[in-house]
Amino acid sequence: MGRKLPPFAAVRAFEGTARHMSVKAAADELCLTPSAVSHQIKALEQFLDTKLFERSGNRIKLTLTGEAYAGKLTHLLDAFLEETAAVKEAPRTLRVLSTPGFAARWLVPRLPRLEFASDIRLRVSNGAPSLDFATNDADVVIQWSDKPTPGLTVEPLMASARYPVISPELRARENVQRPEDLLRLTLFYDETDDAWPQWFAGAGLSGADLPPGPTFPNCEISTTMVEQRQGVSLAYDAMVRGTIASGRLQRLFDVTTNPISIYAIACPEARAEEARIAAFRHWLRAEAEAEGVVPERLFHAAE
Structure with a gap:
């Protein structure tokens, strides 16, 4: 009635x-x-x-x-x-907090395809983005881990394998032709989930003495250093496809590490279905699905 x-x-x-x-x-x-x-x-x-x-x-x-x-x-x-x-x-902006690498290599290049892109207020975190929504001034956080967190909706966004990347100039100067050639170059290491030993094992060089090199807190720093012709990093495929397509980086060899989940979307559980937050989450998943980088367990759950 x-x-x-x-x-x-x-x-x-x-x-x-x-x-x-x-x-x-x-x-x-x-x-x-x-x-x-x-x-x-x-x-x-x-x-x-x-x-x-x-x-x-x-x-x-x-x-x-x-x-x-x-x-x-x-x-x-x-x-x-x-x-x-x-x-x-009420502000119409959607406040998004993410890592520098996700913002620069993945999100920003795709934002023009989002209907309300002009309403996105993007901030990057020097370290792991805070999940304390009471203090982080964010509506949505793009975080590295997909670990469940009480009070939050956390959903895996993408998974990726890794392979070495190098600048075209450094590759030509050092005549890099085989995986063994990397052992005489500067390698960049990650503080979290460094996988150089696994990659070299996959390339048939298990137990090789890896050359010294700096360790960085996130993959964006190491990727930027590679663009500056300073060395070689083990990059996540999902994050560097655009940079490789632009010609600033080149992929080395066909060997990859096993894919791992690398990013997840987090927001307060009570706000997960708010119109703007839900639309942004849906758009992120659609972009990841279009590139085939959705974590396998999430893909199967959706079938």
Whole structure:
């Protein structure tokens, strides 16, 4: 059954008249004629089947029913006004916090394809992005781990294998032709999940003495160093496809590590289905699916 509500124009006319105790003042407020306001009040009385005003000539007085009803309506209309103003004034931006590598190598190049890209406020974290949504000033966090976290919705976003990347200039200068050639170059290592030993084992060089090289806290630093012709990094395929396509980097050899889950979407569980957050999560997953980098367990779950 639908709601049988009184005409809103009639409610406004009555409430304004009761608040001012003047038909003329209510008419001025509502940009109506006094006759129109009186007509609306009579329509409301007919709808309610009760008198709201006692009339004596040009004077009006609220009935007991009218007085009680007017007080409640004023309260409801004030609350309605406040809620409407809150919606109109609410920021339309979606605040996204991520790692530097995800922002620079993956998200930013794809943002023009997002319908509300101009409303994204992107921040990057020097370390692992904070998942404390009470303090991190974010609506959505793109984090490295997909570990379940109480109170949060955490869903794996992408998985990726790894392979060595090098700048075209360094490759030509050092005449890199075989996996063994990497052992005489500077290699960049990752603080988290470094996989050079596994890659060399896959290339048939298990137990090789790896050359010294700096260790970086995230893959974006090492990839940037490679672009500057400083050495070789073990890059995640999902993160460097665009850079390789641009010619700034080259992939070395056909050997890859086993794919691992590398990024996940996190947001407060209570807000996961808010329109903007849900739309952004859906868009991220669609972009990852289009590139074939969705984690296998998530892909099978969706089938």
